Amino acid sequence: MKEIAIRYTPVVLLLALWELASRSGLVSQDVLPSVTSVSVRLWQLCAGGEMLSNISASMLRLVSGLGLGIIVGSILGFALASSAIVQKMAQPSLTFLYPLPKSALIPVIIIWLGFGHSAQIAVIFLGCLLPIVLGAYNGARSAESTLVWSARSLGANSIEAEWHVIIPAALPDLLAGVRVALALSFVLLISSEMLGAQRGMGFLIAFLGDGGDYAGMFASAFVITAIGFAADRAYLAIYHYLLRYREA
Amino acid sequence: MASGHRLMNILIGAILPLAIIALWEFATRERLVSSFLLPSFSRVVLRLWQDIVSGELFMLAGQTLLRLAISYSIAVIAGVVLGILMARVRFVRWMLDPIVSIGFPAPKIAFLPIFILWFGVFDTPKIAMAIVACIFPLIAGTWSGTQGVDKYLVWSAENLGATRREILVHVIFPAALPQVLTAMQVALPIAFIVVIVAEMLTGGNGLGGSMIEGARLADSARVFEDLIVIGLIGFAFLHGLQIFRRKILAWHPEVLQEKN
């Protein structure tokens, strides 16, 4: 317990510094609302229900887009890894798409789907697709042939070999890809919501900012950042659990 | 026949993109898809050509690239320095560790409107946001690489008479380099994404600004044109970094294996 306190003390110091700078007028209250006023606004937004409704709108989109991306991406990734010829065909395209900033897809989606709910989900889905496809693809390719051969010599047919050997062997790379996709999905969610949505955390931050409610803007920004952080931590727990055989 | 083999590989690899382009052109020509949603490939290429000739494209790309270059360079220098300090100075590690571990997975883009509030709508908030977003992997990667140097290498250098400064430069820096380069490769796409989003949000110029304007004005050819340009730039940068990595890490087993 004491170690945790020592470890996070700099954060507390930073908050204290912030409060001091804001209260003392060193930095204008407009530009940097005090920690206390942000906290008050946070409480108000939660009590008033705006926080919850926007969080749920955002999370719904995130989970849908990410979930779809995981399912389609894994299948696609495994399929692309299935044979040497397919690999050779797919490799250059994957290499080219990898560095494409996925946020550049937002205007394309806007043209196709406008500004609604489905547009946000589509952005997240398409953006997450690539890291997951790459994870599944690299993971499937890395499955050692000796493992597959052992399974076959123990009587497994090719489908069983796929399920019992290749997919578990691909898991570390796939799960690493999902972690990247998770972080990316938050970025895409917030970006696309800021650009054109009627609900959601990205929208809320921009809306409050436009309306001059800076304390509220800070509060919402912190909330979604905290959610993103928590999601990553939660995912790490799942990741370590699924891969616990490695640590042992 | 190494060259015949390579040619074969290139041809096979080109099948997919060529098929997609062919499908694209076919779908729009046969009006299977409205030309608004998907302008024909030839129209996009034509537009691209026009904008290159008029210089418009260079101006847009130049703006985006300038912001990217500035923010990335600052982030790399600051990130590497902080990472080294974190590994060598306990106080710095204590101060930065919670900030890095909390900040790393957090979607910092949520602070973009706040940055705009602080810095206005021109270059500064875009550059600042990109720095904040991509500096975390640089700090973490440098820290990890510097810390994880094999103690036997340090001992060998000491044994052969090296001073503390010499060890830092001759041993610790080269040993950490692979991880620092990896962090640099991770940070570049992040900076790029953020600069583009920032440009979109502030409706400013640059490729991102042009794309969002195209979307708002229903000028789909422009949107696709910009998308292709952005894709090419991203690819060129990352490929360039990869080549740079192979040169600097010529001694590394991973590079030597690639050669075989």
Added chain:
Amino acid sequence: MTNTKIKFANVEFTYAPANGRAVKALDNVNLDVAKDEFVSIVGPSGCGKSTLLYLLGGFLPLVQGEISVDGRKIAKPGPDRGIVFQHFALFPWKTVRQNVLYGLERKSMDTAQRAELAQKYIDLVKLTGFEDSWPAQLSGGMKQRVAIARTLVTDPDVLLMDEPFGALDAQNRGILQEELLAIWGSTRKTVLFVTHDVHEAVLLSDRVVVMSARPGRIKKTLPIDLPRPRGPDVNRSPRFVDYCQEIWDLVREEALAASGVKT
């Protein structure tokens, strides 16, 4: 005794990690090593034999006891006590030649002299032709030769070897043992050689020191009275076999005691 090169007097050492229990590795070790003597240290795992070497090398801080070379207390690491590690510790970003040159850079001689000296030792360890290779391109045996060349080229007073052939396969081990004997025969140095391989210890040394289980003490010291130079068939001589048996029994006793089995 003026013939004493290295002296360990009442040396004790405790590892105290930041999180975890303190472990006493060495307890009251007293050992004299004569000039140009080849001494091996053997003992069960964890008996502190490597620790003894690291203390002499100056890599670990000596708090209790005294270690002196030529009558002077040792302080920091330095090329007078050259060390070769088990896992080679070559600088992977330097070529073979650059690795060997590293220790010479600090010595006052001109570039041509350095190059000549480095080449001489690269030839000595039979790596002629590999001067511009990267360590990652070499086999384990070759890497260890580079490590040996790198250490020997600085002409250390004392040579410390920490299980140098432990990471090699049996064939390479045998070959390098032979070569070490040949090199040592011609460039006589005081050597302190740590190994868990009793056979190797008897083959190479003038004296074998057997350490007890943790915390390490010196259990027994055996002089190895076999004629030099020792050819590859020395290990068939009855006296060789007897030495091995005697030392192995001592080590085994300690190893079993450490795991709680009464002999």
